[in-house]
Amino acid sequence: MTTSNKDRLFTLINDMSDEEQQDLITELEERQSRDMRRHERQSSSVSVDYVAQDHNSKGVIKDISIGGVSLETSEIGGSFSIGEDIILTIQYPNQEKYIKIRGEVVRIEPQRIGVQFKKLS
Structure with a gap:
């Protein structure tokens, strides 16, 4: 009797330790997140002030x-x-000029959030 891919997958996952299962979940979520991105990302380290739920903070x-x-x-x-x-407020380097960008929270992690920019109207 031929085992279906689903049955094989469930058996393999079931035989994993809890730690191995968590590693697999993390890897699959990261892969899905990469696949969902429409635009290439560039690493940065830019300080920003933001307002969410009428609460000011920094990130x-x-x-x-x-x-x-x-x-x-x-x-x-x-x-x-x-x-x-x-709303993100970013200061231009070495200047007193600021730019405000409106966005929407699209991903939440323990100490990081993903923000998608809103279109200007």
Whole structure:
């Protein structure tokens, strides 16, 4: 009798330790996240002020693309929600000029959030 791919997969996963299962989940989620990105990201380390839920805070943009940023923050991940509006304020280097960018929280991790830029209207 031929075993289906699903049955084989379930058997292999079931035989893994909890740690191996968690590693597999992490790897699959990272792969899915990479596949979902429409734009190439560039590493960065840019300080940013942001407002979310009428709360001001600071963070660091860890990577950026034309479509969004990955924002490292000391805020606990539970203080954000998917779909939440956020305003990022970035200061130009060595200048007193600022740029404000509107975005939406699209991914939440313990100390990092993914923000997708909103289209200008």
